Structure formats: structure tokens, C-alpha cells
Amino acid sequence: MMNSRRTLTGAQGNNGSYKWLGIALVRALIVILCVMTAVFFLIRIVPGDPAKMILGEYSTPEALKNMHHTLGLDLPLWEQFIRFMKTLFTQGDTGNSIIMGTSARELIMQRAPVTLLLILIACVLAIITALLLATAAATHKDKLLDHLIRIFPAITLGMPIFWVGILLILLFSVRLGWFPVGGVGEGFTGTLRSLALPAITVAFSQIPTLVRSLRAQMLEVLESDFVVTLRASGIPSRVILFKHVLRNSALPTLMLLGVNISYLIGGTLVVEQVFGIKGIGSLLFTSISNRDFPVIQGIALYCALSVVIISLLIEIISWWLDPRTKGKQ
């Protein structure tokens, strides 16, 4: 999405701003159509016959033929495509689950709340921690604290997210017994308690990138003319930091999180597996071992759609909060 924005920076004034919004919407729509097409081809471009995968290597030609018919794979490609798009646009669905027989969309909606809650908690945790660390690093520039915080991303870059989860279980659940080892607890506090470690794990994977660019952002603000002026007028540095610098850095964090949202969702699916949480991630893996193609396609579709929509929303929100960002990343 970044590419076309450059051409839009020329658009100025009130008229131009709405034109920008329109172009952003049209662009998101085109990407959504491409995403749908990609989901259709997803199981078709990779080598291997889906029917054979469902039935196993030694299935009879008869059974294969029947399965092709059930999946609609015996039709010509363009007819399959039209069928797929038709179900998608009329029912917002990718077909019925081969195993459960129920709609793929319903199965996904049942599992979505836990995953969404997990992502939400992780985002809040990531933003708060990143802001604290970046403030600490930026205000102690080139001192020991700053160096320590700056080494952090290089070390965490190579940390597999599931492994971080296992280490956290080892420390906080097995050794200290603060949190349950896995699963989701009952009631409000039970749920929160059992989602704490998974959320910390997901947040952990986001914090390094956030801290790195937030620190750079804050340093830029700290050295800018208006902060120098504020300082010269005798306003205490604490006030400057919280009232002006943080406020100016919050928006870039939000935008960065928007860029990373796709990575965040993917990481959550893996983390769910570590902690035995029955969300979208576990649905994906059951569907994979059951070779349940419509559900797999549905998950891919809904994840990609949320990424496109969230990115668009964040773009619009940041434009609304700060018109300077209009048409820019």
C-alpha cells in the first residue's frame, strides 16, 4: 500500500484529502479481491491432489472421483472459481466443513473471540512496554541503559515465538506457579489469568521492532525546535516528555503496529498451540490434520481480510488525528 501513497502527497487542501480517502478505499477493495482470488488458488497451485490428501495415498479411483465431485474439483477451473466467489459474496463463506458438515464461517466465528481477546491484550501490553522502554532509552541516550535496550532487538530477532512461550511456562507456571500451564480458565479472572502468559509471549515478539523505531522517533522529537523552545521557556522536562514527546510518538507506534498486525496474527496462531488455547490457531491445526480444505481457506480469508481492514482503519485514524500523515507512511 505504501507504493501508491507517494503519488498522493501532492494532493492538498480539503478536496484532496477526500480524494486520498477514496483512493485508499478503492485500493483496499482491490487488495481484498486479490486476497479472495489468492485463497481460491491457495490449495490449487501447490502440487498434489486435495482429494488424495483427504482420502490417503491408497484410495480407489472410484472414491477419488466421488471426492472430486463433493469438492467440486471435477468442474472446469473457471466454473469452480465462479462457484467459490458466489458462496463468498452471498454467504461470506468458503463452503461447508468436510468433517463437521457445518459452515466454515460459523466454525471460525465460534473460535474467534478467544483469539481476538488474546491479540487485544497482547497489543495493549506491547504498546505500554514499548513506550516505557523507548522513553527510558531516548532519555538516557548513549548511556548504559540505552545500549542495553538497543541490544535487545538483535537478541530477540532469532527467538522462535513458541520457544519463548515454553520458557515463560517453565519460569512462571512450573517454577513459580503464578499462572496455569495451559488451557483457558473459567470466568473473567480465570480467563485473564490463563491468557496472561500467551499475551506476554505474543507481545514479546512485537516489542523489539516497536522499541527500535519509537526510540528513533522520540529522539527526533526531543531534538526538534519546538522541544528546544519549550525547554528554553523553562517548562520542566518531565512535562515536556509526557505532554509533548509521548503524544507525538504515540501515533507512529499505532501505525507501526498496523504494519505489523499480520505478523501479530500469525504469531498468535502459533502461540495458541503452545498454550493449548482453543482459538483460531487450534482450529487451523485440526483442520489441517483433517484435511478440511474449506475451513483452512476460510481461516486464511478471514485473517487476510482483518489485516487489510485493520491497516485501512489505522491509516484513516492516523490521518484524522494528524493530517500531515495523509498519503504517507
Added chain:
Amino acid sequence: MTTTTPDIQLPEGKKQVNGLRRIWNTPSLLIGIIMFAVLILLALFIPYLSPYHPTEQNLSAFLQPPSSTHWLGTDQLGRDLFTRLIYAARTDLTIMVLAEIIPFCTGVLLGMLSGYYGKWTDRIIALITDTFIAFPFYLIVIIVAFASGAGERGIYITFILVGWIVFARVVRGLSASFREQEWVASAQTLGLPGSRIILRHLLPNVLPQAVVVLMTDMVGLLVAIVTLGYLGIGIAPPTPDWGTMISDGQPFITTAWWLSAVPGFAVVYTGIALSLLGDGLADIWRKK
């Protein structure tokens, strides 16, 4: 012929000497090279260093804690953890390097085409990129790896499909900025065909930055290979792989926590080595 080529070639001999000294003067690159070299040497010579076999089971010596005979202890099937760890480095690092070749080439090429020609070529490539980016990386990796059959083949297909995007994005930006510069314009005025400008003039200029990105991207790729192994759709057992080792060790987390922890540290170690290599290379090329 443009004037740039002879200018660069003359002081070539001197530069080699400076190059070595530069490595010496760039601590991050030096440490990165040493860390990576240690790993490679261990992986190459492990059959001569260890008396154990990575897949041979010894059920009388299962789940032993670290000792002088088993440096890192043994797993639930009595296999020596250290030996398996280094053999896993062989598997994972080989796949990591091989799986990166095709995405690197296609990414750099598409990025140059997109940046140099702009207009429709650029728009179409940008649209493909946007579509792929909408899918969470791990989601697409998991689905494609599974659909193309678990194992090494699945990993290669997955990265041929999605790995090129990172390079295409970086190289596109660079090429677009180079297009505005005089030396490209002068090559165009001389009537050189686009293909020649791209391959002989643009390529050498975008390559350093692309290689720096390659180093960080390899870390991501390694983590993805390990994640697939952990989820059971990567490298098939009993071939040693850091991901399957972590998942095999998870049930014993209360009694033998090192079974899961140690392979993860191997991944982190490799990650740090590659990051330092990337940072160091970037430093050297920036100073030039």
C-alpha cells in the same frame, strides 16, 4: 561503455587489503564471522568430534542430566543432546541457505524491474506484494507447507512463493531512487537497452543492500523452519532439527527443561551471528 566501470576497477588491488583491515576494524562483522564460523566448523566435523550417532537410540541411558560423557545430557530415547544439536545445525542451516537462493534472485530481479520501469510493471508487482502481505506470514507458511507435503520440499515451495517479497520491496525503493540519478540517465542517453542497464549497472549498486537484508531475512527463515518443525509439518523425524527437538522436549519440561531450552538457544545464537554479520556488512558498505 560507461565511465563508471574503469574507475572502479583501477584501485581494486588496494581495496582487497583495505577490505581485510576493514573487517578487523568492524567488531560486529568480526564477531559475527567468528560466531558463524564456529557453528559451521562444528557442523562439518561433528562426526569426528562425537562418539555418538544422532538417531541411534540407547534406552538404558534416557533423560540423563548433563555430565562429562553426555555434555548436554540425553533425550527421552537416550540420544546424546549435544550430538543431535550439532547435526540439527547441519540440517537447518543447509535448508536455510538453499531455500533463500531462489527467493533472493526473484526478489532482487522483480524489485529492479518494478523500480526501474515504474508505471504498470510497478503497479502489478505492488499489487501482488500487497496481497501476499495481507496473509499472516506464519499462516501462509503453515498452509502451503502442509498442502505441498510435510518435509523439506514443502519448506522450499513455501519460500519460493513468499520469500521474494522482502527483497523486492527493498530493491524496488533503491532502484527507483537510482533511476533519477545521472549515471542511469547517461547510460540511457548512450542507447543501452534496459536489460543491460539493469543487469550491469543497477544490479551491482543494489546488491550490497540486498545482501544486508538477506542476513536478517535468513534469521526469519531459520525461525520459520524451526517453527514448522515444532508444529510437526517441517523436517520429519528422526532427522535432527531444532524445532522437533524443542517440541519433543516439551512434555519433559518439569523434569528435564534443558531438552527444550537448549535447541532454542542454538537458534538464538545463529540469529545473533547473522544479525551481527548483516550489521557489520552494512557498516562497511556505508563507510565506502
